[in-house]
Amino acid sequence: MSDHTSLSPAESLIAARGGRMTRTRVAVLDVLLAAEQSLTHDEIGAALAEQGIKHDRVTLYRTLDWLVESGVAHKMAGEDRARRFGVATSGPHEHAHFHCDRCGKVVCLEGLQPAVAVNLPGGYQLDRAELVLHGACPTCGKGT
Template sequence: MSRTPPSSAESLIAAHGGRITRTRVAVLEVLLAADQSLTHDEIAGALAGQGFRHDRVTLYRTLDWLIEAGVAHKMAGDDRARRFGVAASGPHEHAHFHCDRCGKVVCLEGLQPAVAVNLPGGYQLDRAELVLHGACPNCGESTQSTSSNP
């Protein structure tokens, strides 16, 4: 009897010492397939679109575990919605780009912010978030093509 080889989602979960469950695998596969960070509702919609049944609490707990294990990261958007994405190996120290036109948020893995913070005595930095704002390639192109037409 041959076993199906583990998916990359299963491998990531196992590598981070986690128990492989259907929900963890399904959620992580959604995040791995996404080209941007996703909100809870977007993840829930993607799961529903695949016919995967879940409840909101289980999804929140799954996302919490993925973050605690270092498999995923979260960031707050301007709309106060948390967005989730697959974490690069190592600490989550990179910038994000937020398209102000369509709302897309992407990780900029190649941009490592050099944060030199001179905090007053007694303060301790736990995390820092750098979010760059502008237009993504799709929105930037549509703006240019609209403005070039008389």
């Protein structure tokens, strides 16, 4: 709303990828950018609904897929069978994730790639490593 000459962060990201500027994409990206943790498809859907943005389950899946393919967002599987999405702020998603075992939230720990020095049994070709830390997040661990 307001000034049509300046683009919101979400709009810039979409424009940079040469994609169409649709209501859903901007809204989804806004939600993702505002979130501090990775969100499930369901959580994003709820956020859109709160903003009164009409959408379909399927459209959301496709929008999310497009964002991942465009390199704007990244997708990951959790312990439950729900995929979570987050914005991929920097380069490839070569960063660690923190999974809170109490509230189930997943946070991206950018720029925290540890030195993974494992020596694989012969024959294995390492492409990339994914590190998931388990424990309690600041909020959940407070009352310990």
